Amino acid sequence: MTKSAPTTPRRLAGWLLAAATAGYTGVLLFMTHHPRPHALIGPHAPSDKTLHVWAYGVLALLAAATLAAWGRWRPRPVAGLAGGLAAFGVFDELTQPLPWFRRTSDPVDWLYDCVGIGLGLALIAAGVAVARMAPRATR
Numbered sequence: 001m002t003k004s005a006p007t008t009p010r011r012l013a014g015w016l017l018a019a020a021t022a023g024y025t026g027v028l029l030f031m032t033h034h035p036r037p038h039a040l041i042g043p044h045a046p047s048d049k050t051l052h053v054w055a056y057g058v059l060a061l062l063a064a065a066t067l068a069a070w071g072r073w074r075p076r077p078v079a080g081l082a083g084g085l086a087a088f089g090v091f092d093e094l095t096q097p098l099p100w101f102r103r104t105s106d107p108v109d110w111l112y113d114c115v116g117i118g119l120g121l122a123l124i125a126a127g128v129a130v131a132r133m134a135p136r137a138t139r
Contacts, residue, residue, distance in 0.1 A: 014069035021062040025088075028055055032092050035102045052112035053119070060085055060120025073128050082121060089113035 031037050032055070038045050045051065060081075067073055067081055089110050096103035 010069055010071070014066055017062060017066040017069055021059070021066055024059060024062055028059060029092065031055070033096060033101045033103065048109070049112045052109050053116040056085065056089060056113040056116030057120040058116075059088075060117040061123055062120075064121050064124035068124055068128050073124075078121065078125075082117060085117045086110075086114055089117070 031040065034040060037051075041051075046054075063081055063085065064073075064078070067077055092113070093105045093107070093110050095101070097105050
């Protein structure tokens, strides 16, 4: 019988963040493919482009926080995450014009998605940098 690794708070946080990222991704796909997304948000919704920055910024923040919590915050995984999120944005835009969604695709929306991705990653990068500079607690 093999022993499983003990669940540490950091490991648990990583799994909770991964679950939050997956759930948020589902909500994001629902919202971006809904025929009338502004009807779901309300009459005082910000502009479409602002919504794209926020939506993908939050997605990147959650995904990057998951990566950091799992101790994988290094250049190659971060670059892979950035590329994967950008590819997800392309997929999101390309599937909106499918007949049952009754939406149109806009390449400029993807550019705003990428701005949000960059902001979300930058926020976590700053947090990781601060955490790495902080003195370690003595045991």
